[in-house]
Amino acid sequence: SQKIEQNSEALNIQEGKTATLTCNYTNYSPAYLQWYRQDPGRGPVFLLLIRENEKEKRKERLKVTFDTTLKQSLFHITASQPADSATYLCALQYGGATNKLIFGTGTLLAVQP
Amino acid sequence: NAGVMQNPRHLVRRRGQEARLRCSPMKGHSHVYWYRQLPEEGLKFMVYLQKENIIDESGMPKERFSAEFPKEGPSILRIQQVVRGDSAAYFCASSPRQIGTGTENTEAFFGQGTRLTVV
Numbered sequence: 313s314q315k316i317e318q319n320s321e322a323l324n325i326q327e328g329k330t331a332t333l334t335c336n337y338t339n340y341s342p343a344y345l346q347w348y349r350q351d352p353g354r355g356p357v358f359l360l361l362i363r364e365n366e367k368e369k370r371k372e373r374l375k376v377t378f379d380t381t382l383k384q385s386l387f388h389i390t391a392s393q394p395a396d397s398a399t400y401l402c403a404l405q406y407g408g409a410t411n412k413l414i415f416g417t418g419t420l421l422a423v424q425p
Numbered sequence: 426n427a428g429v430m431q432n433p434r435h436l437v438r439r440r441g442q443e444a445r446l447r448c449s450p451m452k453g454h455s456h457v458y459w460y461r462q463l464p465e466e467g468l469k470f471m472v473y474l475q476k477e478n479i480i481d482e483s484g485m486p487k488e489r490f491s492a493e494f495p496k497e498g499p500s501i502l503r504i505q506q507v508v509r510g511d512s513a514a515y516f517c518a519s520s521p522r523q524i525g526t527g528t529e530n531t532e533a534f535f536g537q538g539t540r541l542t543v544v
Contacts, residue, residue: 355535417467
């Protein structure tokens with residue numbers, strides 16, 4: 313079955329630096345890959361979506377890359393702020409009848425002021 | 426436009442009781458997904474419903490769990506005879522069409538979750 317790996321260790325960075333989070337998967341590549349943010353006690357919030365035929369997608373300070381050869385997506389937050397501290401989840405979609413999202417376990421990002 | 430509403434936010438049940446979790450999707454959304462999140466684990470897909478139909482229940486335990494999304498009213502996730510292992514956060518997500526379809530690649534909108542504790 314598909315396995316999705318995100319950094320299990322928390323990522324601590326200094327304010328103003330670029331945070332880079334990794335999402336690796338096994339087996340075949342998904343049709344879409346999405347990134348969500350989750351704060352403690354809250355539901356996930358959608359951030360970005362990238363298709364399998366796209367290499368990169370940007371939205372304000374966020375950038376996502378998708379490398380189907382490496383079976384990896386990278387999520388970057390530039391000029392990070394303490395308010396960016398949260399857990400970031402990657403989710404894969406394979407199409408089919410339901411196109412359901414399959415989530416990784418998430419990476420906790422802590423931005424120090 | 427209110428977001429996805431889940432209630433209750435917290436639910437405590439004794440072993441053997443029934444738990445009913447409710448989800449009202451965003452206005453205009455007819456697709457509902459239920460996920461379970463255990464501590465230190467990711468969100469696990471349980472079931473995908475459209476109005477009055479179960480489309481995919483491949484992630485739902487075969488026994489004790491059921492879900493519905495009636496023509497009128499919220500979607501309900503029902504857990505009968507709860508056990509300690511059912512303690513988790515249950516999230517509902519909705520979308521106006523199937524996630525990922527359409528020219529704008531629909532994303533999922535999540536509720537705040539129901540935290541079920543079985544004592």
